[in-house]
Amino acid sequence: MSFEKLVFYTFAAILVYAATRVITVRNPVHAALHLVLAFFTCAGLWLLLEAEFLAITLVLVYVGAVMVLFLFVVMMLDINLVSLKAGFVRYLPVGLSVAALMLIEMILVLRSKGFDAASMPQPVRHAADYSNTRELGSVLYTDYVYPFEIAAVILVVAIIAAIALTLRKRGESKMQNPAEQVKVRREDRVRLVKMKAETRPAAESED
Amino acid sequence: MEESGIIDWIITGSVILAKILVIVGPLMLGVAYLTFAERKIIGYMQMRIGPNRVGPRGWLQPIADALKLLMKEVIVPTRSNHYLFVLAPTLTIAPALAAWAVIPFDADTVLADVDASLLYILALTSVGVYGVIIAGWASNSKYAFISTMRSAAQIVSYEIAMGFALVGVLMAAGSINLGEIVEAQRGSLLHWYWLPLLPLFVIYFISGVAETNRAPFDVAEGESEIVAGFHVEYSGMAFAVFFLAEYANMILIAFLAALLFLGGWLSPFEGIPVLAPMFNWVPGMVWLLLKAGLFLFFYLWFRATFPRYRYDQIMRLGWKVFIPLTIVWLVIEGAAVVGGLGPWFD
Numbered sequence: 001m002s003f004e005k006l007v008f009y010t011f012a013a014i015l016v017y018a019a020t021r022v023i024t025v026r027n028p029v030h031a032a033l034h035l036v037l038a039f040f041t042c043a044g045l046w047l048l049l050e051a052e053f054l055a056i057t058l059v060l061v062y063v064g065a066v067m068v069l070f071l072f073v074v075m076m077l078d079i080n081l082v083s084l085k086a087g088f089v090r091y092l093p094v095g096l097s098v099a100a101l102m103l104i105e106m107i108l109v110l111r112s113k114g115f116d117a118a119s120m121p122q123p124v125r126h127a128a129d130y131s132n133t134r135e136l137g138s139v140l141y142t143d144y145v146y147p148f149e150i151a152a153v154i155l156v157v158a159i160i161a162a163i164a165l166t167l168r169k170r171g172e173s174k175m176q177n178p179a180e181q182v183k184v185r186r187e188d189r190v191r192l193v194k195m196k197a198e199t200r201p202a203a204e205s206e207d
Numbered sequence: 208m209e210e211s212g213i214i215d216w217i218i219t220g221s222v223i224l225a226k227i228l229v230i231v232g233p234l235m236l237g238v239a240y241l242t243f244a245e246r247k248i249i250g251y252m253q254m255r256i257g258p259n260r261v262g263p264r265g266w267l268q269p270i271a272d273a274l275k276l277l278m279k280e281v282i283v284p285t286r287s288n289h290y291l292f293v294l295a296p297t298l299t300i301a302p303a304l305a306a307w308a309v310i311p312f313d314a315d316t317v318l319a320d321v322d323a324s325l326l327y328i329l330a331l332t333s334v335g336v337y338g339v340i341i342a343g344w345a346s347n348s349k350y351a352f353i354s355t356m357r358s359a360a361q362i363v364s365y366e367i368a369m370g371f372a373l374v375g376v377l378m379a380a381g382s383i384n385l386g387e388i389v390e391a392q393r394g395s396l397l398h399w400y401w402l403p404l405l406p407l408f409v410i411y412f413i414s415g416v417a418e419t420n421r422a423p424f425d426v427a428e429g430e431s432e433i434v435a436g437f438h439v440e441y442s443g444m445a446f447a448v449f450f451l452a453e454y455a456n457m458i459l460i461a462f463l464a465a466l467l468f469l470g471g472w473l474s475p476f477e478g479i480p481v482l483a484p485m486f487n488w489v490p491g492m493v494w495l496l497l498k499a500g501l502f503l504f505f506y507l508w509f510r511a512t513f514p515r516y517r518y519d520q521i522m523r524l525g526w527k528v529f530i531p532l533t534i535v536w537l538v539i540e541g542a543a544v545v546g547g548l549g550p551w552f553d
Contacts, residue, residue, distance in 0.1 A: 029291075057326070060329055064366070
């Protein structure tokens with residue numbers, strides 16, 4: 001067995017294990033962490049395909065940003081495991097039918113013409129100076145420039161929509177405006193008064 | 208055939224292991240003496256002497272500190288999540304050390320000459336936040352959890368500004384390989400990217416300070432409000448590992464700033480008629496170490512000088528000042544690259 005195969009099977013085993021744990025583990029924080037592990041090992045597998053740009057981006061975007069926010073939300077939920085399990089039997093038929101539907105879809109896709117081993121060309125080995133990043137960039141910005149730009153616009157719209165939906169003024173908010181605070185001058189807060197030194201009246205100084 | 212294959216593996220593996228030791232050993236020593244330098248330099252800045260009891264002029268102080276931490280008991284809180292509690296320090300130190308694999312110390316002195324090394328570093332530094340999050344959550348302590356939320360929000364926010372600053376560097380160099388980025392700055396002191404990318408340079412370093420949770424952005428461990436941050440519940444070596452990771456990350460940011468903006472191992476006297484040949488004998492690594500040392504000094508200087516930022520001020524600086532500024536500068540830089548503005552972008 002070559003070293004590459006060993007690495008592949010190790011990573012694949014970890015990936016399958018982590019993915020299974022995501023849906024079987026009780027604690028949602030543990031589930032999220034297993035998903036992180038799944039992403040990480042998946043990136044390792046992509047590296048074997050010489051797709052280093054995609055692999056590193058997967059770690060950067062999904063592990064480094066998306067899952068951090070996800071984990072945040074999950075950690076702050078106060079989840080009662082008992083009530084979580086209570087509806088299990090009731091929702092089982094719905095869950096099973098959705099799972100069956102997805103399974104059928106997957107089988108249909110995987111058994112279609114384009115997916116059998118014969119129609120997949122053997123991946124070409126590239127020399128050490130081959131840059132996956134450069135190739136990807138040149139394809140994205142020449143052949144697929146319009147779809148790429150449209151995807152970017154859709155993402156911007158989604159960002160603005162998300163902000164617009166959640167942005168609201170709350171009455172009880174004690175928010176401060178740092179710009180105003182920075183602009184404060186000494187004259188606004190302290191008034192220096194020039195005056196002559198006062199002497200104690202003669203009558204009081206007696207006692 | 209199989210036999211020689213296994214022997215080859217062992218040889219390659221042990222060579223790589225030796226290289227890792229050559230990098231990590233000095234790094235750990237650097238961390239130890241960075242803490243010493245911190246205490247001494249801040250001491251002198253505040254008209255104190257700093258540690259001067261252990262060894263000649265206090266030089267053995269970090270060794271004594273390390274020994275003390277080794278001897279202490281690692282206490283695991285009863286109501287904590289034990290597995291994650293122990294896992295968290297590992298998750299913090301692993302990315303902090305793994306990032307060093309692609310750092311070039313000289314023209315050919317690099318452990319792994321990865322093509323996308325800049326991206327790799329960006330990805331690994333973003334993974335480091337998990338250690339902080341898990342430590343805070345697994346401790347089952349309110350102080351630790353508040354610190355975790357602060358620190359994670361801060362790291363995620365400043366990562367964007369930092370990423371944009373790095374985009375500026377790779378636009379200028381036309382490469383995401385750290386070695387090639389340094390070579391693209393060859394010429395003279397004025398060819399280095401600190402000059403054409405000055406706003407990005409400043410933003411990168413300040414974001415780096417924020418990313419490593421150092422003063423003045425150390426709300427994550429604001430000791431006057433939340434004791435000591437996400438590692439309150441940790442003791443002994445478990446605490447020391449967090450400490451090591453924080454300082455290893457500081458040194459990493461300093462090295463990156465030196466590599467990306469100050470010409471890495473290139474001599475600052477390049478292109479100057481008389482001085483350049485005079486300093487030819489100095490190995491490139493010395494220049495790199497000096498430049499990184501400069502940034503580390505800035506770190507300590509900041510800590511001695513600035514009061515701590517308020518949390519909302521940190522967020523405002525990151526989102527409303529740095530990110531728009533980097534985007535504007537990227538547009539300007541794009542125009543300069545298209546226009547072939549010399550001597551940097553031709």
